[in-house]
Amino acid sequence: MRLAGWGFRYASRLAWAARDVDLHLEPGERVLLTGPSGAGKSTLLHVLAGLLGPDEGEQTGVVTVDGVAPRQARFRSGIVFQDPDAQLVMTRAGDDVAFGLENAGVPRELIWPAVDAALAQVGFPYGPDRPTGALSGGQKQRLVLAGALAPRPGLLLLDEPTAQLDPAGSALVREAVARAVAGRDTTLVVVDHDAGSWLPLVDRVVELRADGGTVEHGAGWAPAPLRMPVRSPRAAGELLLTAEDAGFTHRGTDLPALLPSDVAVPAGRTLAVTGPNGAGKSTLALLLAGLRGPTTGQITAGRRLTAGLRRAERPPHRWPADELVRRIGTVFQHPEHQFLTGRVRDELALGPLRSGSGDDDARRRAEELMERLGLAALADANPFTLSGGQQRRLSVATALATRPAVLVLDEPTFGQDRHTWAELVALLAEQQDADRALVLVTHDAAVVAALADDTLALRPASEPVPA
Amino acid sequence: MTAPLSLGPVRPVPLSAINPVAQLAAIGLLLPVLLVSGDLLTPLVVLAAELCLIPAAGLTRPRVLFARTWPLLLGAAGVAWVNVLFGDADAGGWPSALALAVRVLALALPGVLLVASTDPVRLADALTLHWRVSTRFAYGALAALRLVPLLAAEWQTIRLARRARGLEPGRNPVAHVRLFAGTAFALLVAAIRRGTRLASAMDGRGFDSGIPRSNARGSTLRRRDAVFVAGAAAVAVLAVGSSVAMGTWSAVFS
Numbered sequence: 260m261r262l263a264g265w266g267f268r269y270a271s272r273l274a275w276a277a278r279d280v281d282l283h284l285e286p287g288e289r290v291l292l293t294g295p296s297g298a299g300k301s302t303l304l305h306v307l308a309g310l311l312g313p314d315e316g317e318q319t320g321v322v323t324v325d326g327v328a329p330r331q332a333r334f335r336s337g338i339v340f341q342d343p344d345a346q347l348v349m350t351r352a353g354d355d356v357a358f359g360l361e362n363a364g365v366p367r368e369l370i371w372p373a374v375d376a377a378l379a380q381v382g383f384p385y386g387p388d389r390p391t392g393a394l395s396g397g398q399k400q401r402l403v404l405a406g407a408l409a410p411r412p413g414l415l416l417l418d419e420p421t422a423q424l425d426p427a428g429s430a431l432v433r434e435a436v437a438r439a440v441a442g443r444d445t446t447l448v449v450v451d452h453d454a455g456s457w458l459p460l461v462d463r464v465v466e467l468r469a470d471g472g473t474v475e476h477g478a479g480w481a482p483a484p485l486r487m488p489v490r491s492p493r494a495a496g497e498l499l500l501t502a503e504d505a506g507f508t509h510r511g512t513d514l515p516a517l518l519p520s521d522v523a524v525p526a527g528r529t530l531a532v533t534g535p536n537g538a539g540k541s542t543l544a545l546l547l548a549g550l551r552g553p554t555t556g557q558i559t560a561g562r563r564l565t566a567g568l569r570r571a572e573r574p575p576h577r578w579p580a581d582e583l584v585r586r587i588g589t590v591f592q593h594p595e596h597q598f599l600t601g602r603v604r605d606e607l608a609l610g611p612l613r614s615g616s617g618d619d620d621a622r623r624r625a626e627e628l629m630e631r632l633g634l635a636a637l638a639d640a641n642p643f644t645l646s647g648g649q650q651r652r653l654s655v656a657t658a659l660a661t662r663p664a665v666l667v668l669d670e671p672t673f674g675q676d677r678h679t680w681a682e683l684v685a686l687l688a689e690q691q692d693a694d695r696a697l698v699l700v701t702h703d704a705a706v707v708a709a710l711a712d713d714t715l716a717l718r719p720a721s722e723p724v725p726a
Numbered sequence: 727m728t729a730p731l732s733l734g735p736v737r738p739v740p741l742s743a744i745n746p747v748a749q750l751a752a753i754g755l756l757l758p759v760l761l762v763s764g765d766l767l768t769p770l771v772v773l774a775a776e777l778c779l780i781p782a783a784g785l786t787r788p789r790v791l792f793a794r795t796w797p798l799l800l801g802a803a804g805v806a807w808v809n810v811l812f813g814d815a816d817a818g819g820w821p822s823a824l825a826l827a828v829r830v831l832a833l834a835l836p837g838v839l840l841v842a843s844t845d846p847v848r849l850a851d852a853l854t855l856h857w858r859v860s861t862r863f864a865y866g867a868l869a870a871l872r873l874v875p876l877l878a879a880e881w882q883t884i885r886l887a888r889r890a891r892g893l894e895p896g897r898n899p900v901a902h903v904r905l906f907a908g909t910a911f912a913l914l915v916a917a918i919r920r921g922t923r924l925a926s927a928m929d930g931r932g933f934d935s936g937i938p939r940s941n942a943r944g945s946t947l948r949r950r951d952a953v954f955v956a957g958a959a960a961v962a963v964l965a966v967g968s969s970v971a972m973g974t975w976s977a978v979f980s
Contacts, residue, residue, distance in 0.1 A: 308930050338930040344876055345923035348869045348931075350735040350847055357942035358865075362932035370942040390735055392875075406931065550886045580894035589890035596880075596887040596912065613892035643915070657891065 260284040260307065260414060260446060264320035266471070267302050267311065276302040278319070278471040286413065287443040291457050292450045293482070294467035296647065296676040300450040303467070304416045307448065308338040324414055334363050336414040337407030341422040343399035346406075352378070352394075353387020356406045363410055377409035381435035396536050397428025401435045408439050415440065417449045421456075422674060425536045425702045429456070436460065452676065454482045486681035487709050488688035496526030497563055499665050499696050500547055500575070500587075504556030507542050515720045517542040519556050522715060524665060526563070529687075529697040531707040534717035540700040541592070541669055543717065547698055548589040548667040549575030560586070564664060581614045588658030590668040594650040598642040603634055603653060606642050610661040628656045632686065648679030655686060666690060667698045672706050684709050739784030741843035746852040748951035749844070752958035753836045759962045760833050763969065764976040766825035771965035773832040776839070783842040794842060798834045802827040846871060852945040861939045869924055877917055884912045 266278030277299025284290060292300045305311045306322060309329040324332040337359070340346055349355040356374045365373070374387060381401045385394075391402065400420060407415065417436065421429035437460055440447050449457050458464070464476040506519035517539030524530060524547065532540045545551040546558055558574050564586045565571035568578065575587060591597050600606045607625035616624070629635045632652050637645065642653055651671065658666060671687065672680050687710055691697055701707060707714060736742070741749075756772055763769060785791040806827035810820060850868045853859040888894075888909065895901040928934075969975040 305926075310926055310929055333935060334932055338927075340923065340927055340930075342920075342923060344873075345920050346927040347872065348865065348924075348928060350845070350872070354847055354942065358933075359931040361940050361942055362935060362937070364937045364940050366940055367942055367944060370940070374942070388735075410932070545886060548890060550889055579896070580889045580892045584890070584892035589887075591883065591887050591890070593883075595915070596884050597891055599888070599891060599893065599908065610892055661892070 260324050260448075262303075262320065262322050265303075265306075265322050266319040267299065267306060267316055268318075269302075269316040270314075272316075275299075275471070276316075277467060280320075280467065280471075280473055282465060282473060284446055284448070286446055288463065289440060289447040289461040290449070290463045290465055291454060291461040292448060292465055292467060293454050293476075295469050295678065298467040298469045300467055301418055304338060304418045304448065304450060307414065308336050308416055309333045310338070332414075334410055335412055336416060337410065337412035338416040338418065339400070339403050339407050339420045341419040343396060343403050343423070346403045347391050347399060350391060351387065352383065352385060352389040352391055352402055355391055355402060356387070356409050359406055359410050365410075373409050373411075374405075377405040380408055380439050381405045382438060395428065396424050397431040400424060400428065400432050404432065404435050404439065408445075412445065414446045414448070417447070417451070419451055420449075422452060426704070427535055429453070433457065433460065452674070483677065485677060485705050485709075486685075488681075488685045490688050490691070490710070492712055493527040493691070493694075495528050496694060496696075498523060498525050498561045499564055500524040500561065501559050502543075502547065502553070502556065503559070505543075505546055505553040505558055506555040507539065507546060507551065508554045515539070517546070518718070518720050520715070520717065522547065524696045524698060526664065526696050527691060527694050528712040529691050529699065529710045531711035531714045532698065532700045532717060533702070533707060533714060535719060538717035538719045540717055544589070544667050544669050544698065544700045546576075547587075547665075549578055549583050549587050550589065552576040584610050584661045584663065585614045586663055587665045587667065588661065588663035590654050590658050590666070590671060592669040592673055594654035595643060597654050597657065598650075601641050602639050603629065603642055603645075604638045606653060606657055607660050610657055614661050624660055628660055632656050633682075647674050648676065648682070651675060651679065651683060652686070655683070659690070663695070665696045665698065667700075669700045670702065671699060672701065672703045680705075735847065736843070736845040737784070738845075739782065739843050741779060741782040741784070741839065742845070742848075743950065744843075744954045745856075745945060745947050745951045746840070746844045746849040747856045747945075748947065748954050749836075749840050751955050753840070755955070755958045755962050756836070757833070759965060760829055762977050763829070763966070764822075764825070764978045765969055765974040766821060766828060767969045767972060767974050768965045769825065769829040769832040771968060772961060773828055773835065775961040776832060776835045779839055783839045785838075785842055794838050795835075798831065798838065801834070802830040805830050847943070848945065851941055851943050854939075855941060855945045856947065862934045865933070866928075869928060870921070873917070873920060873924065876920070877913060880916050881909065881913055884909050884916070 262280050262282040265280045266275050268275045280303065292303065294300055302311065307324060307329055309332065312330055322329060325335055329336065347355050348358050353374050356377050357370050360370045360373055378387065381404050383401055383405055391399065394402065421432050424432065433456060439445065449461065451457055464480050466474040466476060468474060502520060502522040504519040504521065506515050507517040508515045520543060532543055534540055546553050552574065560575055568582055575583065598606060600609055604625055607628050608621040611621035611624050629638055634649065634653060634656065637649065642650065645653060655671070671683060675683060684706060687697060699706065699710065760769055760772060780791065785794060806823040809823035809826055846868055850864040854861050854864045888905065893905060895905045966975065
């Protein structure tokens with residue numbers, strides 16, 4: 260695989276997604292691509308997989324895979340993306356692995372041996388008849404990897420393959436990749452936000468720079484340590500929210516999404532909720548946020564929260580929405596789910612307006628937040644067009660706009676690079692100093708270390724089948 | 727965040743042994759008979775034959791059967807009711823309304839049987855192998871179908887996210903409609919994003935690359951499939967024949 264003076268610009272953009280990239284890989288080499296978000300790492304992988312061509316944008320320089328253009332070498336490369344649910348096609352595991360082989364026109368009698376080999380190669384623990392819907396995220400991603408490996412590609416491209424997985428799932432995927440490339444007959448290019456974990460597996464680390472060009476890092480390179488915020492732990496203040504035996508079971512299912520749990524949320528403290536996928540972390544966040552009512556037990560709000568409510572005896576999930584946003588703010592995992600207007604400025608003013616602030620008041624609050632969070636230059640931009648880091652900051656800002664006493668955040672650091680991570684964590688640390696209570700649902704051990712005063716580790720209702 | 731929903735493979739039932747294209751062919755034979763007949767006896771004979779297949783489609787538990795057919799029953803009852811209320815009294819009143827309801831049932835029940843007994847993957851295999859339906863269409867639709875349950879979960883999340891922003895319709899019907907429209911738009915955006923990602927993942931696996939696609943599972947037509955289609959033809963002949971013999975036959979378009 261060879262790139263010389265390569266650059267790419269999407270047809271719809273003015274700026275180059277990547278430029279002046281020189282990279283030469285020998286067969287069997289393993290490379291980790293790093294660089295800030297927006298440096299074109301993902302674009303590079305798309306081009307190598309033959310997914311971006313002249314129709315999608317303008318290209319400079321030379322890019323070849325096995326000496327030919329990537330589009331011609333389509334079946335010689337396999338690519339894995341971050342969301343397993345957007346990659347599985349079939350309803351059964353074996354059928355899904357066979358999908359790529361069918362597309363390549365491989366005769367039927369050769370397909371099934373190749374499927375079995377690929378499943379064994381990634382250490383898939385179930386048979387080919389396993390329904391794909393019933394797998395955990397880590398196992399789904401293993402299956403996606405098996406599907407990419409089945410046609411025996413010479414080049415394996417991984418684009419953030421563990422971004423959506425919990426630590427156990429990520430380890431499963433890395434282990435499967437290690438097995439797959441052990442024979443040195445597959446060249447590997449990995450892009451991942453968690454660069455450190457891939458270091459034992461790769462031979463080279465190449466950084467794509469934001470302003471173009473590449474830097475080859477020598478042996479012994481390690482990602483820069485995360486910038487941790489300075490915090491002074493505070494004594495627990497007044498109790499704001501209490502969960503007693505609060506559990507949740509979806510209608511029509513027997514298995515609880517959340518086992519009955521006890522939680523106390525005092526002012527001025529940060530609680531981190533951790534645990535594997537399926538333990539009910541997000542469900543607990545919804546209960547504490549007053550968005551769902553528990554099916555067992557109860558959630559009670561302290562006096563500071565219920566003050567001024569017309570019917571203070573009601574639990575948070577029965578509060579009117581405009582009263583709720585002034586008391587408990589929620590930030591969802593995917594910021595786009597929460598955006599309601601076409602401008603950043605309006606987005607920030609919306610909460611205060613809905614909860615009875617006057618027009619001037621709401622505008623002033625919006626300006627103040629944009630200034631503080633570095634969004635002022637984007638005041639008139641559409642929230643959907645912001646970068647991932649900007650969207651995340653905006654979604655936190657919208658929750659802060661109504662000055663809630665409790666802030667509930669679901670995976671706030673998801674998809675952030677080191678720079679936006681540090682910004683966000685600093686912002687959250689400030690909130691706690693404002694005597695707010697924070698509830699963080701997260702897989703990210705670094706954010707727990709940086710912010711949490713207390714930790715609640717949830718366990719799934721039924722232990723997942725051993726991997 | 728939401729209920730575990732998933733589109734799984736369909737559990738095999740006795741009727742699954744019949745190739746999906748044979749089932750479709752059988753439906754194709756009965757369809758014109760039902761559309762043309764205007765009496766009660768013809769659709770009744772067809773419906774009786776279809777009812778015999780319900781156990782073979784695995785719909786043995788009354789609760790399961792009801793869950794699958796209630797919209798259909800409601801529809802048939804509605805059609806009959808409207809006909810009695812607004813139909814011309816000379817046109818037959820109750821008997822003709824009843825015939826119409828039976829026709830609706832006989833037309834729709836095969837669809838219920840097909841869905842209950844047919845794995846979507848096998849259907850796509852059979853359509854592409856026997857009827858030369860384009861693989862791009864059949865497997866593209868299959869992949870899209872997998873996203874439907876995910877979108878149902880996403881709908882719930884978007885609704886909750888809106889409440890978290892202070893948006894709730896309360897008792898105002900106009901606000902209800904606006905909130906629904908807003909949620910639907912957000913869902914559409916999410917669906918397009920996910921669909922685009924799925925399309926590029928399929929592209930990355932060489933889907934629709936111009937090479938003739940092979941099929942890992944295959945789809946065989948056996949004797950029993952021919953017997954099944956012949957059976958459907960016999961039911962069609964029997965239905966029309968008995969109606970003519972009884973002197974009740976009347977074509978809709980005469």
